[in-house]
Amino acid sequence: MTLLDxxxxxxxxxxxxxxxxxxxxxxxxxxxxxxxxxxxxxxxxLHGGEQVAxxxxxxxxxxxxxxxxxxxxxxxxxxxxxxxxxxxxxxCIAYLPQRNEVDWRFPVTVQDVVMxxxxxxxxxxxxxxxxxxxxxDECLRLVDLxxxxxxxxxxxxxxxxxxxxxxxxxxxxxxxxxxDEPLNGLxxxxxxxxxxxxxxxxxxxVTVLVAMHDLGLAAQRFDSVLLLNKRLVGYGPPADVFTEAxxxxxxxxxxxxxxxxxxxxxxxxxxxxxxxxxx
Amino acid sequence: MITLLTEPLAYAFMQRGLLAAVLVGIVCALVGTFVxxxxxxxxxxxxxxxxxxxxxxxxxxxxxxRGPVLWGSLIAAxxxxxxxxxxxxxxxxxxxxxxxxxxxxxxxxxxxxxxSIRSYAVDLTHFLFGNVLGVTSNDLWLIGALGxxxxxxxxxxxxxxxxxxxxxRLAATLRxxxxxxxxxxxxxxxxxxxxxLQTVGIALMxxxxxxxxxxxxxxxxRLHKMMMLAAAIAAFSGVAGLYLSYYAxxxxxxxIVLVCTACFLLAWAWQSAxxxxxxxxx
Numbered sequence: 001m002t003l004l005d006x007x008x009x010x011x012x013x014x015x016x017x018x019x020x021x022x023x024x025x026x027x028x029x030x031x032x033x034x035x036x037x038x039x040x041x042x043x044x045x046l047h048g049g050e051q052v053a054x055x056x057x058x059x060x061x062x063x064x065x066x067x068x069x070x071x072x073x074x075x076x077x078x079x080x081x082x083x084x085x086x087x088x089x090x091x092c093i094a095y096l097p098q099r100n101e102v103d104w105r106f107p108v109t110v111q112d113v114v115m116x117x118x119x120x121x122x123x124x125x126x127x128x129x130x131x132x133x134x135x136x137d138e139c140l141r142l143v144d145l146x147x148x149x150x151x152x153x154x155x156x157x158x159x160x161x162x163x164x165x166x167x168x169x170x171x172x173x174x175x176x177x178x179x180d181e182p183l184n185g186l187x188x189x190x191x192x193x194x195x196x197x198x199x200x201x202x203x204x205x206v207t208v209l210v211a212m213h214d215l216g217l218a219a220q221r222f223d224s225v226l227l228l229n230k231r232l233v234g235y236g237p238p239a240d241v242f243t244e245a246x247x248x249x250x251x252x253x254x255x256x257x258x259x260x261x262x263x264x265x266x267x268x269x270x271x272x273x274x275x276x277x278x279x
Numbered sequence: 280m281i282t283l284l285t286e287p288l289a290y291a292f293m294q295r296g297l298l299a300a301v302l303v304g305i306v307c308a309l310v311g312t313f314v315x316x317x318x319x320x321x322x323x324x325x326x327x328x329x330x331x332x333x334x335x336x337x338x339x340x341x342x343x344x345r346g347p348v349l350w351g352s353l354i355a356a357x358x359x360x361x362x363x364x365x366x367x368x369x370x371x372x373x374x375x376x377x378x379x380x381x382x383x384x385x386x387x388x389x390x391x392x393x394x395s396i397r398s399y400a401v402d403l404t405h406f407l408f409g410n411v412l413g414v415t416s417n418d419l420w421l422i423g424a425l426g427x428x429x430x431x432x433x434x435x436x437x438x439x440x441x442x443x444x445x446x447x448r449l450a451a452t453l454r455x456x457x458x459x460x461x462x463x464x465x466x467x468x469x470x471x472x473x474x475x476l477q478t479v480g481i482a483l484m485x486x487x488x489x490x491x492x493x494x495x496x497x498x499x500x501r502l503h504k505m506m507m508l509a510a511a512i513a514a515f516s517g518v519a520g521l522y523l524s525y526y527a528x529x530x531x532x533x534x535i536v537l538v539c540t541a542c543f544l545l546a547w548a549w550q551s552a553x554x555x556x557x558x559x560x561x
Binding site: 070105109120 | 316436442444445446448451453455496
């Protein structure tokens with residue numbers, strides 16, 4: 001083995017996957033963010049292949065939860081495990097950026113961004129080869145973006161931008177995909193596009209966590225929801241989790257319950273940071 | 280016309296100067312692409328200023344000899360780059376404030392050291408504005424070697440630097456060594472500053488790092504094309520600047536930067552005209 005081969009073999013192999021271990025497991029996780037407690041005593045298990053909506057008020061710790069699961073933010077107490085080991089060893093976790101966090105002027109095309117998902121698989125000093133470009137093309141086909149492969153990323157619509165990042169996660173061969181408010185600022189047809197791709201991901205066994213504000217959409221589109229307000233308020237089918245007691249615990253004064261002849265109407269607080277960058 | 284181009288080449292100092300300006304321009308532009316994309320223009324201005332105490336210490340200790348000045352600037356540049364990196368990661372203070380404080384403090388220390396030398400004004404001017412026509416063949420070898428090192432490192436870690444600059448969180452979840460790569464980039468910027476010291480000097484260095492790369496960013500949508508275009512613009516500016524300097528009798532560093540700036544304004548005007556035409560066509 002030459003020295004160069006030795007260095008190249010430093011390419012991240014990814015931690016082994018224990019088949020009998022839970023897909024994701026958090027035990028008594030407390031995490032601080034900028035010195036403030038963002039998550040407290042979180043305990044849950046996520047099964048492989050599940051798609052879960054993570055809901056809660058602003059500042060409920062949704063992003064911190066994702067960062068802890070992804071292994072890019074250490075919990076101050078408790079442990080997070082991905083398939084039986086520390087998430088920091090895994091390269092199969094994708095945590096997609098929110099659209100307003102992305103520099104859309106960056107000089108890359110759609111296929112360049114998708115190829116970024118392959119970087120740790122390719123290893124040091126290696127350039128993408130034909131096989132890699134073919135894989136990127138397949139991923140773009142799965143999200144129906146292959147015709148825009150050569151476009152600069154600022155030319156995409158909101159829904160297309162989301163689909164590009166999902167294609168990137170596919171190229172990464174991610175088994176866990178976390179999306180932070182992917183529906184923000186998308187019109188209804190674009191939201192439908194994202195949901196239809198989530199269906200495709202279900203078929204491929206990809207586990208998905210989606211942070212969102214819209215409780216109605218969460219209940220309608222997801223089999224499981226996770227209600228969070230620093231502590232875990234409820235986790236399970238929407239009908240079991242979205243009870244009045246749970247919602248009051250999660251949202252407190254920010255939620256208005258209106259009794260109507262047809263039942264309880266919940267007015268959700270989607271205020272402020274949500275819509276400022278929607279336009 | 281041809282004699283206008285060949286006449287300056289009769290002088291060996293002009294040949295060396297041209298070669299130095301081209302080499303330095305290319306390295307600055309390649310590294311500068313990442314400086315521009317990562318929004319580090321302020322750091323690109325601060326870092327050259329902050330190495331002045333190293334330059335001055337080398338000058339004082341070596342009695343004006345080239346070697347100690349070079350080592351002094353090299354040590355100061357790497358120390359300052361990593362220092363600013365550590366300081367800005369601490370997040371107790373805003374990043375631009377931290378850079379501003381560090382850079383002004385170090386620059387003041389450098390001026391204080393130089394002011395203890397008798398020929399204060401002349402020497403300070405030399406460091407501040409460079410003197411590309413004073414480049415020796417030893418300097419050229421050094422520029423070539425360090426420049427090759429910087430360029431090869433950038434090529435070797437191209438895709439890693441691209442991911443890190445585009446989406447630091449993606450770099451983290453792909454388990455790339457993000458801190459190591461960030462520090463490596465800072466060291467590359469530091470090395471670039473050391474080799475550019477002689478040609479454009481401290482005060483105008485930021486232009487060599489930022490202007491060609493920013494110009495290229497107006498003209499292309501792919502990262503590797505942006506790097507190559509930036510390098511071409513910088514090399515052209517180096518040559519055109521030196522001719523301008525020769526015939527107009529103006530300072531060489533300033534002439535190079537003026538050509539860079541003119542290129543940027545042209546690209547900017549072309550880009551806005553094209554955008555307006557596309558807008559009108561719709």
